[in-house]
Amino acid sequence: MTGLPWLSTDNVAPSRRARLVIDGLSGGSTACRVNHLCHDSTVWARWRRLSLSPSSDVLYHQGSALRVRRSVGVIDASERLSFMVTGPAGGTFWQHGNQRLFGDDLILVDLTAPYDYRAGAGTRSSFQIDIGALGVGLQYARYAASMLRSSPLYETARDHVRAVAAQTTMSDLDRLALIDVASATADLLAALLLSCVIPQVGDPSVRHLPAPPSSPLDRGVHSIAATQAG
Numbered sequence: 563m564t565g566l567p568w569l570s571t572d573n574v575a576p577s578r579r580a581r582l583v584i585d586g587l588s589g590g591s592t593a594c595r596v597n598h599l600c601h602d603s604t605v606w607a608r609w610r611r612l613s614l615s616p617s618s619d620v621l622y623h624q625g626s627a628l629r630v631r632r633s634v635g636v637i638d639a640s641e642r643l644s645f646m647v648t649g650p651a652g653g654t655f656w657q658h659g660n661q662r663l664f665g666d667d668l669i670l671v672d673l674t675a676p677y678d679y680r681a682g683a684g685t686r687s688s689f690q691i692d693i694g695a696l697g698v699g700l701q702y703a704r705y706a707a708s709m710l711r712s713s714p715l716y717e718t719a720r721d722h723v724r725a726v727a728a729q730t731t732m733s734d735l736d737r738l739a740l741i742d743v744a745s746a747t748a749d750l751l752a753a754l755l756l757s758c759v760i761p762q763v764g765d766p767s768v769r770h771l772p773a774p775p776s777s778p779l780d781r782g783v784h785s786i787a788a789t790q791a792g
Contacts, residue, residue: 571583572608579605587623595630598626607625614747622727624686625684632677643670643700644689646671646723648666649686650685654681657678669710672704709759713755716754719751
């Protein structure tokens with residue numbers, strides 16, 4: 563291999579770009595629904611995905627405004643977590659509550675449950691891992707998700723996820739080296755969760771909230787969507 567290849571809309575006809583991006587982003591390791599929050603003629607994207615180990619992979623995506631979600635209707639049996647650096651400010655992320663994103667936030671997405679992520683044009687990076695390979699229980703991870711900034715490792719973990727996803731020569735490494743990268747990343751992210759200030763189980767501040775409200779990003783735009791199980 564000579565570096566990690568890009569998938570891109572650069573040389574794709576405008577009429578085909580929207581479908582290409584939807585198929586590419588919804589065809590990963592877990593089922594999701596993708597909508598473009600702009601007109602089809604202005605859709606653009608460049609992205610790449612690499613498997614680091616049998617239980618983890620990284621995704622680097624640059625593109626126009628979009629919405630990615632999983633609802634009850636598309637939930638599958640995937641027991642995965644995604645640590646994502648969100649990119650541009652002004653987006654929103656909903657899961658067990660509504661969270662406004664301030665730009666380059668590190669968030670934890672529980673891929674076993676419904677979520678709703680909306681963002682403008684920009685760059686996004688993520689590291690996905692099977693829960694069993696992370697070494698932290700799912701229930702604990704859910705409680706820690708809203709407390710990531712309380713950890714002294716927050717900035718280190720955020721910068722690491724972004725750097726690993728953006729590394730263009732990662733696929734030049736042999737399989738054992740990629741597994742070492744995955745293991746080191748998992749150890750760092752497990753330490754991030756375990757060093758968060760966690761409210762005690764049963765704290766009323768940690769609870770499931772109603773479905774997300776509509777977003778200004780959704781208004782007055784044409785969007786198409788497809789659901790595909792990976």
